[in-house]
Amino acid sequence: MLLIDCPHCGPRDENEFRYGGQAGIAYPETPASATDAEWAEYVFLRDNPKGWFDERWFHVHGCRTWFTLRRHTVTHEIWNP
Amino acid sequence: MTHPDFLWRNPDPRPAYDVVIVGGGGHGLATAYYLAKNHGITNVAVLEKGWLAGGNMARNTTIIRSNYLWDESAAIYEHSLKLWEGLSEELDYDLRFSQRGVLNLAHSPGDVREGRRRVNANRLNGVDAEWLDADEVKKFCPVINVSERARYPVMGATLQRRGGIAKHDHVAWALARKADAYGIDLIQGCEVTGFEITGNRAVAVHTSRGRIAAGKIALASAGHTSVLAAEAGIRLPLQSHPLQALVSELLEPVLDCVVMSNAVHVYVSQAHKGELVMGAGIDSYNSYGQRGAFHVIEAQMAAALELFPIFSRVRVLRTWAGNVDVSPDASPIIGRTPVDGLFVNAGWGTGGFKATPGSGWVYAHTIAHDEPHPLAEPFALERFTTGALIDEHGAAAVAH
Ligand SMILES: Cc1cc2nc3c(=O)[nH]c(=O)nc-3n(C[C@H](O)[C@H](O)[C@H](O)COP(=O)(O)OP(=O)(O)OC[C@H]3O[C@@H](n4cnc5c(N)ncnc54)[C@H](O)[C@@H]3O)c2cc1C
Ligand SMILES: [Zn+2]
Numbered sequence: 001m002l003l004i005d006c007p008h009c010g011p012r013d014e015n016e017f018r019y020g021g022q023a024g025i026a027y028p029e030t031p032a033s034a035t036d037a038e039w040a041e042y043v044f045l046r047d048n049p050k051g052w053f054d055e056r057w058f059h060v061h062g063c064r065t066w067f068t069l070r071r072h073t074v075t076h077e078i079w080n081p
Numbered sequence: 082m083t084h085p086d087f088l089w090r091n092p093d094p095r096p097a098y099d100v101v102i103v104g105g106g107g108h109g110l111a112t113a114y115y116l117a118k119n120h121g122i123t124n125v126a127v128l129e130k131g132w133l134a135g136g137n138m139a140r141n142t143t144i145i146r147s148n149y150l151w152d153e154s155a156a157i158y159e160h161s162l163k164l165w166e167g168l169s170e171e172l173d174y175d176l177r178f179s180q181r182g183v184l185n186l187a188h189s190p191g192d193v194r195e196g197r198r199r200v201n202a203n204r205l206n207g208v209d210a211e212w213l214d215a216d217e218v219k220k221f222c223p224v225i226n227v228s229e230r231a232r233y234p235v236m237g238a239t240l241q242r243r244g245g246i247a248k249h250d251h252v253a254w255a256l257a258r259k260a261d262a263y264g265i266d267l268i269q270g271c272e273v274t275g276f277e278i279t280g281n282r283a284v285a286v287h288t289s290r291g292r293i294a295a296g297k298i299a300l301a302s303a304g305h306t307s308v309l310a311a312e313a314g315i316r317l318p319l320q321s322h323p324l325q326a327l328v329s330e331l332l333e334p335v336l337d338c339v340v341m342s343n344a345v346h347v348y349v350s351q352a353h354k355g356e357l358v359m360g361a362g363i364d365s366y367n368s369y370g371q372r373g374a375f376h377v378i379e380a381q382m383a384a385a386l387e388l389f390p391i392f393s394r395v396r397v398l399r400t401w402a403g404n405v406d407v408s409p410d411a412s413p414i415i416g417r418t419p420v421d422g423l424f425v426n427a428g429w430g431t432g433g434f435k436a437t438p439g440s441g442w443v444y445a446h447t448i449a450h451d452e453p454h455p456l457a458e459p460f461a462l463e464r465f466t467t468g469a470l471i472d473e474h475g476a477a478a479v480a481h
Contacts, residue, residue, distance in 0.1 A: 001374045001375060001376050002366075002374070013376075014374060014376070015374075015376045018365070019365035019366050021320070021367070036466045036467070036468075037466055039466075040318075040465045040466040043409075043465075044318040044409045044465045045316050045317075045318050045465075046318070046320060047316075048307035048308075048317075048319055048320050048321055048367060049307075049308075050305075050308050050321075050369045053367060055366070055367070071366070073321070073366075073367050073368050073369050073370070074368070074369050074370050075370070076366075076368065076370055
């Protein structure tokens with residue numbers, strides 16, 4: 001079980017959170033003219049690195065804040081700047 | 082007693098092959114076998130970074146069934162199930178393939194509707210399927226708790242009698258022995274680290290044991306497919322997750338079918354040796370760590386006890402995790418890639434063991450002919466752009 005530092009509530013158990021996948025995925029700027037390939041990219045393609053990963057977490061059983069965490073996908077270590 | 086002979090050679094890599102398969106799990110081995118058997122292509126190497134079949138092939142819970150919802154899935158998984166039915170004989174090895182029946186339980190009116198719909202869809206596709214009400218479930222599997230007072234009462238189930246389990250290690254060994262006998266090199270301790278691409282054609286792999294030239298390169302690397310594809314400049318819609326499973330201590334025979342529940346979220350069978358084999362869903366986050374969190378195990382045990390109060394004092398012996406490649410529609414990605422001569426077969430995620438022979442069959446064809454086998458065609462990478470998804474989240478939800 002990860003110990004995740006919610007920016008609002010402080011360190012809490014992983015099972016209070018919901019995972020949101022890769023961070024920084026922006027909605028297409030001009031959706032009306034986005035091509036099928038651009039939609040596919042936005043909807044389906046996410047990075048899947050073996051190493052550090054910036055990802056979204058949602059404190060669903062707490063303050064219900066979304067935030068970004070940097071976590072290592074092999075060691076599961078959470079980045080502590 | 083003497084030690085039995087080794088089942089395959091342990092060769093060093095040669096400088097070049099017609100086909101190089103990256104990954105020596107079930108799918109890589111089956112692909113090699115069918116390349117030789119169906120297409121006469123034997124100048125083939127299977128490169129495995131660890132030891133043969135030590136990845137998901139060694140870690141899965143071996144549930145085999147073909148009762149998927151959509152036509153495309155029914156076709157490929159049923160093709161696989163038919164191959165399973167002759168495979169022990171064909172490979173001359175007892176795979177412990179046991180068609181003991183797979184129950185998928187329904188716990189709500191929505192589940193019931195979805196289950197009945199799937200039974201009808203399966204029958205239209207020639208896949209055996211039956212609907213059982215709660216009493217019939219109890220008769221088929223007496224140790225299930227079908228009390229109406231359960232938190233999630235059992236309201237019925239789909240039954241595929243031809244579904245069941247097999248012994249995963251035997252499957253890998255049998256395929257490896259046959260592939261080896263055709264002269265295919267199974268090379269262990271050989272990690273692919275990159276590709277040599279000239280023009281737009283993949284011509285060689287770089288490995289921890291040097292450069293190996295290849296007429297064609299076929300990825301069969303499950304959880305590591307994204308990492309490899311990235312080396313060839315390709316992004317795939319895959320996310321790697323831990324998937325855990327566990328076994329109990331050995332018990333006398335008590336459960337003679339496979340029971341799965343999406344809603345309560347667990348599945349259980351009893352292996353030939355006597356241990357209960359259980360699993361559930363993926364750990365939520367991306368990971369290559371081949372381990373998961375204990376609260377996930379705890380939740381699946383709670384689910385198991387809800388269904389089987391009789392197991393309340395059974396002890397867990399061992400838990401472990403694999404590294405599964407999950408696709409957006411819970412269906413595999415099979416076929417060519419944007420790089421010529423480089424093929425992909427991935428995204429089987431939580432449920433590819435059952436597909437081992439079928440996957441190998443269609444992938445070998447796709448590689449040999451440089452165009453997709455008809456059963457593989459709908460599973461091409463392009464579907465994420467065209468929108469022709471094959472959404473099996475319903476049939477695959479608890480995985481497997
Ligand atoms: C806990 C668990 C339970 C499961 N239960 C079921 C089930 O009940 N029914 C079902 O149908 N499916 C199940 N599955 C899914 C099934 O195991 C997989 O879909 C299937 O095994 C994937 O194909 P594979 O056997 O080829 O994969 P793997 O055995 O993982 O083979 C891939 C191989 O590629 C190798 N590799 C990776 N990168 C490189 C590289 N760079 N160079 C060389 N080699 C490399 C790996 O070492 C690995 O051996 C389960 C999986 C898990 C983890
Ligand atoms: Zn919080």
